[in-house]
Amino acid sequence: MRNRLMLHVVGARPNFMKVAPVMRAMNERQGIRQLLVHTGQHYDRNMSDVFFDQLEIPEPDLNLEVGSATHAQQTAEIMRRFEPVVDERKPDLVFVYGDVNSTAAATLVCAKLGVPVAHVEAGLRSFDRTMPEEINRLVTDQLATLLLTPSQDADENLEREGIAPERVYLVGNVMIDTLVRFLPVAEGAIAASSRRGWVGRPYVLVTLHRPSNVDDPASLRQLCQALGAIARDVPVLFPVHPRTQARIRETAGPLGGVEVCDPLGYFEFLALQRHATAVITDSGGIQEETTYLGVPCLTMRENTERPVTVTMGTNILIGRDTNRLQSEVKKILSGEAKRGRVPELWDGHASERIAGVVCGAAQEVTADQTRSI
């Protein structure tokens, strides 16, 4: 029997920490050949290569080099360049990750060619269709063959949307697999880095890149002023995503006493999260990582597709209220931080469960779905 060919599609920073453990777990299985396709949605060294190096992800077999563009152009370009790859390689299954444009684009291509798709991190919903990621999640989950979910709320969302339960597998959170594996390495890396001085004293770590926060000049200015005010009480470190960097240069002006730097690699950022007094973010993954680490997280969004981080974890949704942001930071500094617990199946073994599903029980499901497409 020939080896089954599994193709993994990644494109943007939050995909890289998810593909790493899944490829490793699939490598342990017999009769599987794997190919890695990078769409090139993220291309800067500090948005892409550094994660491949640190997380020991194999060099991509193919890079589609799509780069940045409008959503429609980027999605269309990924589809245009990915279709011949699927046609030529004829994978038995294609893995897609998370909710970025590369995820939805690759899924659409496969669905039309009748190739089964496994969606890792399926079922999350913010119920906010102004977020490009929500559109990507909806499209991907309707078309994917196997839906691999991180938490029970995701299963409930999929059931409500009429997805057949035999396609849905609650496997846990693969990003936590990567965190668990690399936390000790990250601690070593920060101790040897020029930023080691941050660890061991109170500080707030910030990341912001969502269009809802950084594309509107008035909101961004207000946020920067609030960060400047917070920095008068406690040191603030802000590694800045390229999208935010451009917006701050254009419209927001100086950031007071906030220490600003380029985006950091996985190790340094993980260790800095672990030791932070609080994290201010609008990222999805960081809401989960802080919940696992037990670090207070203040999320500058009206909603979250990861509600378990609020109901069980350390996350608080602040919305756009910068006064509330400042008062929540003061509460944390005075010792009144929200405490939480780690959700079920966020245990470092989600990718092994994925390998089990894909290679075992799901073999029949995959075949059935293929026939029904």
Ligand code: UD1
């Ligand atoms: C994408 C994802 C988002 C994810 C984020 C993590 C979608 C819809 N969004 O948003 O879910 O949270 O990645 O980082 O897929 N740029 C560079 N270098 C790069 C990549 C981007 O300079 O390597 C700049 C470009 O000016 C580009 C802008 O950042 O226009 C935005 O990049 P893009 O990939 O379009 O979306 P993100 O905002 O990064």
